[in-house]
Amino acid sequence: MKLKNTRILITGASGGIGGALAHALDQRGACLLLHGRNADVLHHIQQNLLNPECHQIVIADLCVDSERQKLVDAVAQLGGVDILINNAGINYFAWLENQSEHQIQQQLLLNIQAPILLTRDILPHLHKPGMIMNIGSSFGGIGYAGYSVYCASKFAIRGFSEALGRELAGTSIKVLHFAPRATQTTLNSAAVCAMNAELGTKSDSAEYVAQQVVCALEKERVRSWLGWPERFFVKLNALFPNLVDKALVKQRHVIARHAKVSTDKENLR
Structure with a gap:
């Protein structure tokens, strides 16, 4: 799909990937409706776009x-x-x-229930041809210790994307699922950054992820997985999960140590 003059709603536009995506799509000439909860950050992003008057924000x-x-x-x-x-x-x-009940509920509400309900309500207002892109994660294809609830939500959004895409087949509306690997954003705590460094886990900048999202939109790519060896492990996990079990169990002691630090710091807040 050509993105120039298209109207695009981005939820979570005040976050790392969302903000980078706003800039990337603005450069393609899209008209954006930027959603977020932080008004100051959203206004700052809007004012720093090439054509701020072409975009709107909703808190x-x-x-x-x-x-x-x-x-x-x-x-x-x-x-x-x-x-x-x-x-x-x-x-x-x-x-x-x-994890507290509130933390568990927050992840399930925002990561899966909210996008499903929003998608249902936006569908009558989605132009044809049109697209829905759900931002997933490599953890939507690989269950990873320390992220059980997050993985559950991302596995769910992948299943939702696949099922809805088949449901809307023939309607001129496509559903895309885009799964980045570890990304350098403020969502990552110091403990997560330290763990990734110790394990040698590669990560991408939010700007790189945004450019790949734009590419997936332009090519209307239904399924996108970013990063190597993450793409390989997703396929391997689908076919031979026992092999991935053995590979990841070797990391468990490192993950557990950093998860404890993360929990201790959360409890001090």
Whole structure:
């Protein structure tokens, strides 16, 4: 799809990937509706785009029905959108037993329930041809210790994307699933950064991920997995999960040590 003059809704635009994506799509000539919860950050992003007057912002908490409706109403007032990008998300790095009920609920609400409900409500306002892109994660294809709830939500968004895409077949609306690997954003705590460094886990900049998202949109690529060896491990995990079990169990003591540091710091807040 050609992105020039397309109207695109980006949720979580005040975050690392969302902000980088706003800049990348602005450079392609798209008209953006930027969603987030941090008004100051969103206004700063808007003012630093090439054509700030072409874009609008909506402040809303997607986990609250009335707030999410504000975003749907904004889309309706614009006469609809061409592309919906479900990018908003959150994660907590900790053993399951150390995650609070609030942390678990927050991840499930924002990462899976909110985008499903928002997608349902935006569908009547989605132009044809149109696209829905759900931002997943490599952890939506590989269960990883310390991220049990986050993985559950990302496995779910991958299944939702696949099923909805088949549901909408023949309607001129495509559903894309885009799964980055570890990305350098503020979502990563100091403990996560230290763990990735010790394990030699590679990560991408938010700007690189945004450029790959743009490429996937332009090519209408239904399934995208970023990074090597992550793409290989996703395929290997689907075919021979026992082999991945053996590979990842060797990392468990390192993950556990950093997860404890992460939990201790969370408890000190």
